[in-house]
Amino acid sequence: MLGTNPFDDDHLHEECGVFGIYGHDDAAAHAALGLHALQHRGQEAAGIVTFDGKHFHNHRALGLVSDNFGDGKVIQNLKGYAAIGHNRYSTTGETVLRNVQPLFADFESGGFAIGHNGNLTNARALRRQLVHRGCLFQSTTDTEVIVHLVATSLYSTVIDRLIDALKQVEGAYSLIALTNESLIGVRDPHGVRPLVIGELDGAHILASESCALDIIGATFIRNVEAGEIVIINEDGLHSIRPFLKRPQRFCIFEYIYFARPDSIVEGTDVYETRKRIGAELARECHVDADVVIPVPDSGVPAAIGYAAEAGLPFELGIIRNHYVGRTFIEPRDQIRHLGVKLKHNANARLIDGKRVVLIDDSIVRGTTSTKIVEMVRQAGAKEVHMRIASPPTTHSCFYGVDTPERDELLAAQHSLDEMARLIKVDSLAYLSIDGLYRAMGEAGRNSETPQYCDACFSGDYPIRLADQEDGESTAQLSLLAELG
Numbered sequence: 001m002l003g004t005n006p007f008d009d010d011h012l013h014e015e016c017g018v019f020g021i022y023g024h025d026d027a028a029a030h031a032a033l034g035l036h037a038l039q040h041r042g043q044e045a046a047g048i049v050t051f052d053g054k055h056f057h058n059h060r061a062l063g064l065v066s067d068n069f070g071d072g073k074v075i076q077n078l079k080g081y082a083a084i085g086h087n088r089y090s091t092t093g094e095t096v097l098r099n100v101q102p103l104f105a106d107f108e109s110g111g112f113a114i115g116h117n118g119n120l121t122n123a124r125a126l127r128r129q130l131v132h133r134g135c136l137f138q139s140t141t142d143t144e145v146i147v148h149l150v151a152t153s154l155y156s157t158v159i160d161r162l163i164d165a166l167k168q169v170e171g172a173y174s175l176i177a178l179t180n181e182s183l184i185g186v187r188d189p190h191g192v193r194p195l196v197i198g199e200l201d202g203a204h205i206l207a208s209e210s211c212a213l214d215i216i217g218a219t220f221i222r223n224v225e226a227g228e229i230v231i232i233n234e235d236g237l238h239s240i241r242p243f244l245k246r247p248q249r250f251c252i253f254e255y256i257y258f259a260r261p262d263s264i265v266e267g268t269d270v271y272e273t274r275k276r277i278g279a280e281l282a283r284e285c286h287v288d289a290d291v292v293i294p295v296p297d298s299g300v301p302a303a304i305g306y307a308a309e310a311g312l313p314f315e316l317g318i319i320r321n322h323y324v325g326r327t328f329i330e331p332r333d334q335i336r337h338l339g340v341k342l343k344h345n346a347n348a349r350l351i352d353g354k355r356v357v358l359i360d361d362s363i364v365r366g367t368t369s370t371k372i373v374e375m376v377r378q379a380g381a382k383e384v385h386m387r388i389a390s391p392p393t394t395h396s397c398f399y400g401v402d403t404p405e406r407d408e409l410l411a412a413q414h415s416l417d418e419m420a421r422l423i424k425v426d427s428l429a430y431l432s433i434d435g436l437y438r439a440m441g442e443a444g445r446n447s448e449t450p451q452y453c454d455a456c457f458s459g460d461y462p463i464r465l466a467d468q469e470d471g472e473s474t475a476q477l478s479l480l481a482e483l484g
C-alpha cells in the first residue's frame, strides 16, 4: 500500500492546533497548557518538542493532552526554554505514532522540529519527486514533505532552506518550527489558517488561537500575517515576507465551527460572529415556533443570536455529555452513529408539545441531524424545524478541515426538500452565503474577490488543487476506501 499510494494508511489533510514558546523556563508546561486550550482542534494525538540549549527532548503520544502531559514527570523531562507542540485531528481509522507531530529531523546545522496546521495540495507530487531523489519518508504526513525539502535544499541557513521549501509547496499552512537557534512561525500567502503571536514574561508565544494565550495569562500581540515568517530568538522577533503577495482568504469555517468561541481570530470575535450569524439566520429563514434549541456545543452561540432576533425563548433542550469526543472524529460509520447517541440527550420537559427550532452550525453527512431530530420527536416535539448557521456544505475542503468526498456530503447530493425528508424535519433552511458575509461585517459576498476562503460552500478554491488536477488520489478517497 505504501509503495503505491503513500498516504493511504492515513490521511494527509488535517485541522490541527499548534503552539510555540521561546524564552521561558517553563516552556514545556506552558506548551502543554496551550495545547490543552487548543484541544478542540485535534483530539487524536499530541506532541511537544523542547530545546534546552544543547539537546532536544520530545514526547509524542496518541490521545488527549491531559492524558499525555498531565504527569509532572513527562513535563520535567521536557527540559528547555523553548518548546513547540501540536494537536492532531484526523478522521481516518489509523493514527499511528510515527505521524504524530511535531516531526523532528537532525540536519547538518542541528535539530529541526516542525508542527503543521493545514493541508498541502501538491504534497503527493512533491513526495514522489523526493522519493525518486532518494528521500526516505518516516511518516505519511504532508508535513514531512516540508522536512525533506528543507533537508535537500541547496541554501545554507535553515531559514533560507525553509523559504526555498515553502516556495515549492502549495496549499494552506500555519507552521511552527524549532531549531537550535530559533522558534519560527509561518503562514501561507493566502493566510488560510490562523496563527497568533503572544507575550508572557518577556517570552514570545505562537498559537493557533488566542484562547491558548488566555490559558497561560499571555498577552495577545498580533496575528502572524498571511505570507509572513516570524523568527524568534535571543535577539527578539524578526519578520520576513519572502512570498509573492496573494489575496487573503482566511477560512470562513473557522468562524462557523472550528475556532473556540472565546477566541479572537483575525481580529474578529468568534462568539459575537456566531451570534450575528444566528441573527442573520432568523431574519432570512423565519418560522413560527415556540422555542429555539441549539445542537450543543457548536450550535449554541448561533441559537442565542437566532432566539434574540426572533424574539423566542432559548432553551438548552439537548444536553451534551462532554466526556465523549467530537462525533465527527469517530472514523467509522457505525461508531459515528453510536457516538451521537452517547453524546446527546433531550430534556423532554422543555420540548414536549412545542414547536421547536433546532440550530446547528452545519450538516456534513447528516448523521448528527438525523439522530437529534429523532430524539427531539421522541421527547414530544409538535414540530421540528432545522435551521443551519452556514450555507450548505457542498464541497470538500482541501485546505485542512477534514470533510468527506462530495458523494458523502448530504447537501451535495440532495435538494433541500430531499434533505428535509431524510432528516425528517418539518422544515429545513440554511443561511445564504451573502447572509454569512453580512454576519462577518461585509456587504455580501464579492464574487470577484471574496474576502474569505468559502470553498466548502461555493466550490471556489483559491489555491490550485495540484494533486487533484494531476489525478492523484486524495486523502478523502482513502478514507472512503477504508469505510467501504
Ligand code: AMP
Pocket (backbone or CB within 6 Å): 257, 295, 298, 326, 328, 329, 360, 361, 362, 363, 364, 365, 366, 367, 368, 369, 401, 402, 403
Ligand atoms: P454530520 O453529522 O456528518 O452531518 O456532521 C455535522 C456535525 O459535525 C455538526 O454538528 C457540526 O457541528 C460537526 N462538524 C461539522 N464539520 C466538522 C468537521 N470538519 N469536523 C468535525 N465536526 C464537524
